[in-house]
Amino acid sequence: MAGNSFGKIFKITTFGESHGDAIGGVIDGCPAGISIDFKAINAEIQRRKPGQSAIVTQRKEEDEVKFLSGIFEGNTTGTPIGFIIENTNQKSKDYSHIKDLYRPSHADYTYDKKYGIRDYRGGGRSSARETACRVVAGAIAKQLIKEIKINAFVSSVGDIFIDKPYQALDFTKTESNLVRCPDAKSAQKMEELIRETRKNGDTVGGTITCVLENVPAGLGEPVFDKLHAELGKAMLSINAVKGFEYGSGFCGAKMKGSEHNDLFNPDGSTKTNLSGGVQGGISNGMDIYFRVAFKPVATIMQKQETIDNKGKKVIAEGKGRHDPCVVPRAVPIVEAMAALVIADFWLLNKVSKAN
Amino acid sequence: MAGNSFGKIFKITTFGESHGDAIGGVIDGCPAGISIDFKAINAEIQRRKPGQSAIVTQRKEEDEVKFLSGIFEGNTTGTPIGFIIENTNQKSKDYSHIKDLYRPSHADYTYDKKYGIRDYRGGGRSSARETACRVVAGAIAKQLIKEIKINAFVSSVGDIFIDKPYQALDFTKTESNLVRCPDAKSAQKMEELIRETRKNGDTVGGTITCVLENVPAGLGEPVFDKLHAELGKAMLSINAVKGFEYGSGFCGAKMKGSEHNDLFNPDGSTKTNLSGGVQGGISNGMDIYFRVAFKPVATIMQKQETIDNKGKKVIAEGKGRHDPCVVPRAVPIVEAMAALVIADFWLLNKVSKAN
Amino acid sequence: MAGNSFGKIFKITTFGESHGDAIGGVIDGCPAGISIDFKAINAEIQRRKPGQSAIVTQRKEEDEVKFLSGIFEGNTTGTPIGFIIENTNQKSKDYSHIKDLYRPSHADYTYDKKYGIRDYRGGGRSSARETACRVVAGAIAKQLIKEIKINAFVSSVGDIFIDKPYQALDFTKTESNLVRCPDAKSAQKMEELIRETRKNGDTVGGTITCVLENVPAGLGEPVFDKLHAELGKAMLSINAVKGFEYGSGFCGAKMKGSEHNDLFNPDGSTKTNLSGGVQGGISNGMDIYFRVAFKPVATIMQKQETIDNKGKKVIAEGKGRHDPCVVPRAVPIVEAMAALVIADFWLLNKVSKAN
Amino acid sequence: MAGNSFGKIFKITTFGESHGDAIGGVIDGCPAGISIDFKAINAEIQRRKPGQSAIVTQRKEEDEVKFLSGIFEGNTTGTPIGFIIENTNQKSKDYSHIKDLYRPSHADYTYDKKYGIRDYRGGGRSSARETACRVVAGAIAKQLIKEIKINAFVSSVGDIFIDKPYQALDFTKTESNLVRCPDAKSAQKMEELIRETRKNGDTVGGTITCVLENVPAGLGEPVFDKLHAELGKAMLSINAVKGFEYGSGFCGAKMKGSEHNDLFNPDGSTKTNLSGGVQGGISNGMDIYFRVAFKPVATIMQKQETIDNKGKKVIAEGKGRHDPCVVPRAVPIVEAMAALVIADFWLLNKVSKAN
Secondary structure, X not given: OOOOEEOOOOEEEEEOOOOOOEEEEEEEOOOEOOEOOHHHHHHHHHHHOOOOOOOOOOOOOOOOEEEOOOEEOOEEOOOOEEEEEEOOOOOHHHHHHHOOEEOOOXXXXXXXXXXXXXXXXXXXXXXXXXXXHHHHHHHHHHHHOOOOEEEEEEEEEOOEEOOOOHHHOXXXXXXXXXXXXXXXXXXXXXXXXXXXXXXXXXXXXXXXXXXXXXXXOOOOOOHHHOHHHHHHHHHHOOOOEEEEEEOOHHHHOOOEHHHHOOXXXXXXXXXXXXXXXXXXXXXXXXXEEEEEEXXXXXXXXXXXXXXXXXXXXXXXXXXXXXXXXXXXXXXXXXXXXXXXXXXXXXXXXXXXXXX | OOOOEEOOOOEEEEEOOOOOOEEEEXXXXXXXXOEOOXXXXXXXXXXXXXXXXXXXXXXXXXXXXXXXXXXXXXXXXXXXXXXXXXXXOOXXXXXXXXXXXXXXXXXXXXXXXXXXXXXXXXXXXXXXXXXXXXXXXXXXXXXXXXOOEEEEEEEEEOXXXXXXXXXXXXXXXXXXXXXXXXXXXXXXXXXXXXXXHHHXXXXXXXXXXXXXXXXXXXOOOOHHHOHHHHHHHHHHOOOOEEEEEXXXXXXXXXXXXXXXXXXXXXXXXXXXXXXXXXXXXXXXXXXXXXXXXEOOOOOOOOEEEEEEOOOXXXXXXXOOOOOOOOHHHHHHHHHHHHHHHHHHHHHXXXXXXXX | OXXXXXXXXXXXXXEOOOOOOEEEEEEEOOOXXXXXOHHHHHHHHHHHOOOOOOOOOOOOOOOOEEEOOOEEOXXXXXOOEEEEEXXXXXXXXXXXXXXXXXXXXXXXXXXHHHHOOOOOHHHXXXXXXXXXXXXXXXXXXXXXXXXXXXXXXXXXXXXEEOOOOHHHOOHHHHHHOOOOOOXXXXXXXXXXXXXXXXXXXXXXXXXXXXXXEOOOOOOOOOHHHOHHHHHHHHHHOOOOEEEEEEXXXXXXXXXXHHHHOOOEOOOOOEOOOOOOOEEOOEEOOOOEEEEEEEOOOOOOOOEEEEEEOOOOEEEEEOOOOOOOOOHHHHXXXXXXXXXXXXXXXXXXXXXXXXX | OOOXXXXXXXXXXXXXXXXXXXXEEEEEXXXXXXXXXXXXXXXHHHHXXXXXXXXXXXXXXXXXXXXXXXXXXXXXXXXXXXXXXXXXXXOHHHHHXXXXXXXXOOOXXXXXXXXXXXXXXXXXXXXXXXXXXXXXXXXXXXXXOOOOEEEEEEEEEOOEEOOOOHHHOOXXXXXXXXXXXXXXXXXXXXXXXXXXXXXXXXOEOEEEEEEEEOOOOOOOOOHHHOHHHHHHHHHHOOOOEEEEEEOOHHHHOOOEHHHHOOOEOOOOOEOOOOOOOEEOXXXXXXXXXXXXXXXXXXXXXXXXXXXXXXXXXXXXXXXXXXXXXXXXHHHHHHHHHHHHXXXXXXXXXXXXXXX
């Protein structure tokens, strides 16, 4: 109930702190009869994993998912899929220095205010480590909605933006560079910026764009559970996200109706797609695309003045191995959350009509 | 289940089509013992009402809410609050011309695809008329969380933006002009733009900024139900919304960590507030502020080529009385949804600690 | 949230106090495309209505349901179905004598303890008047699951029981007598007992048996949401219910496994049906049957010593027109709740398998 | 979603098949700040454990719970509590003989019908092994609502019943015999019956009575989520349960209102308690008591004719080590489910009033 579940039919519940024995999750509502591709799941986990390249955190976590239930002889059985990922890299001692300290722009202070207690080791529950479980669940969701193509990519780092529409990009190139940007030129500049930022002990923000192709018309529920509203919530629930826009987004707010309306082709497709594939909260069969803003990582390798839990001034300094820029590793997380949203609506839509 | 409910503890379910006998809602989970200020509820409804000024739709709807249950001798009783607003202005004949027609950038097509049937009169369930029920529920939520100040205002229309931070604005001025923009100069330009746009039979988009003051630290639930994620979903569920950002938002994605981090004062407040009052999904006691992008209204007073439900080309032309710009009337809706989110988390937070 | 909703996909939320302006409900999740038989709905309401015969309360309530949304040109549209039933017979003055008084075995005391306030007029929210809304929703659910036959009947009043298995009964006879007992002989005795009980200013309990025929195998969800667990909850949520058993029920607890096991026929049906049509919480295609115990109505036409809200001793005496026995009018309520449970699982089952 | 979660605020989700690597669960919504008594949790697990005495299954399962999250330095942190219990005793080969076979009165047939696939090893998800997770969650719930005393006990085995009201029993004696019946004489007869039944390769049913003392007035939510309705669902969701009654139960259905009404004492307590501590779905401060009927275990050590998944007649014969009577081991499960229901309503009740 307290916010650790997502989805109505295809429902994922996650648990775990960054430095406990394990993190994990339960998927309840995955239909029976999906032949699970474990390699595909593992590939997604590897995309999110720390230590995978020179521009992400050098922390090593051998993330390996163990499925405990719900899959029998390679197929889903309709019963809940429980899984865990052990935290093999718990160096609890590393974190004693932040026990009583509130790091700037972290969740230390707010967890203490809310609960009166917190697992201070490495961020505890507020750590982005939790997103590994979302990636597992999303990888299974992707296998349920195989016909739908989900492609996220880094569209900006700091003030370096891809200056092309997504239609001009080749998504097969996304994994060809460390940044996960399908535009080679931009990717190179982004990588340089990240390397330089790290050198300065600093961090930098960025955006991820995600495109969903081949989504059938009819997904989404009216009023409160509009397709884009759930996508927005899903994205905003990812650590460090500050904004979400779909279709024309914030630019659309500057436009005239006569410019913005998408006129129909005779087959029901539209000539333009400023709507972003959604009308009235329901997919219309066109591409769904949206953009997600990530703030710079709060842990920087510089001294910052802060306070402890008694209000005393203290100096915080980032230790250990952290990401100078979160977006390269967040690409599979964005895809996973998109897959979870779509899978859920795909199932819900099976009960929209009586016959 | 099918998306017409919002909230976990303070839960609103709405129903109704724009041209049925009535729209209405049920609030389940409103605590007992709130002395209801009916005038305050009515004032909110009037702010949303069509026909209230020269720059909104001239359609007349005498919106009057009838409470049917859950309030006894002026106080909430803890039982569900049922209410209806009769549709006194049903001119069904007005809409026969769109029976088989799919209006560009409306939900006609998607509802047909999803359900195989739709109430075509005036948008049916997809009409923004439904938001009147949200305003009623939000007005009650505001009375539950009285100490929290919720102020939304129009921050841009088309390409006219307020060029001041919200702290420099006087929210008591928001209602002093037709646009609901607290900056008089900007308001005047916005109003001119709207009047001109209407003259051309066109519509224009805009943004609303909302500021929540005096929110106690500790509201929001971790991981999926982060405070800003629910706010984002709430806003994105409002008709015509294309984007949501809070705190530093999309600008934050261009920044460095050393610029973006909010340093603490000894009392736990922060010197800056790029976080937007939320850390790790939980309020930290600072102002919560966010911005919502609205596309231009799809119904324009110009001829547009479109198709009917057989794929035949036809001409659509806006008839009747529509808003040239939706943001002035959307201000109370944004506030209502914010109030619903905060009220829900405020109640949920009562069960965060054992003692 | 606070307990006024039932169902996961086909979800009914009700509101209303017995002496407010109206009671009503919202069905969210009813699939589109059901051609609504309004006469059938009205027939169910008439079966529950007060004043329908000589052995039920003589209170007159002209229960008429007004549908406000979700049905267009006679068909469900997939949007929420809102409806109200006006309370045309509010005689609030009748109830001033119980304002401060706690009637024995009523909910006056507990509502006061829980909420600190209550609508004392005629039981307020705790009145069985609320069940009229369940009957409306159940009547629509029945139209969704038309192939399934739902037959409830009175199986005992006081110590008069039908002494035949349900298979020996002709359900078309249920409505042929005032008691709604398909066994004519038992019905006559039951009616006599009820008339005599009323004459003494007393009330009497009874049981209702319900048989569901033609339920497809596969309905119900494992573990917590077993088919019979939801049926049990549904029945126990009806006013005055004290017990629920299905299949062999409490008698089964006295039996040996060798007697109790239902052996299979080659077609998957079973030779006996002590299981009551459910195995492991999932329907097996055999008849589902269960029995529900109703206590005697608490309002009796005799003087009872009780207390007021200050703990002072006072005398309560039933006034007005009350049921001497609740089971004849509860038959359609039991059927309605059964229909709601089955409809919900029927829809949920559509997402059990991937293909 | 698919039925593996229980509770609204204090919410448990379980996963796991009897012969997978592990079973486990997640508790989401447990408040922060409970000092966990691990010994008490373990004691409850031991009460449910197979192989604990001469009259239960001799299967050995070294049930040991591993908490993976949500507890830090011995205290709950408000984050989800994930836990697993490894299945150390998986003898999968034992079960190959039932791969294609539908055992009478088991869930083999219905799982196959629902999902088209099932983990046939030892009952898979339908095995009562899942209840170990409920006992873990219930043990934590008990620590949240410490002031409430929950005592379940075996009240009948076959046709041997305790012939005393519960008030005449000494609950400290419940654990003094293998049957968990606080009445020594009855316990001895019950034990003899179980031993004899086992000797015959048969099984026998029974009932469990549960008494909740010191429950504050005000728990339970009106209409659908009545306190006794949730208790009923909770109990009916336990494997092998066929019936539930509370207070006067089925006997109450034979009574007159003048006999059944509970008259008040000046302090709000009642002179009698046929209501069973609940009025209108809300606790009144009196003892809550209810009775649960368990059918005889379906696995008997006798040859039974049955069918395989092709409809071919085959002979099933119980192998391995099974319970001749389930009620002694079900006592802690009944208590656990009662604790979960009460803890949930206890938390929900914190938001019933505005102040």
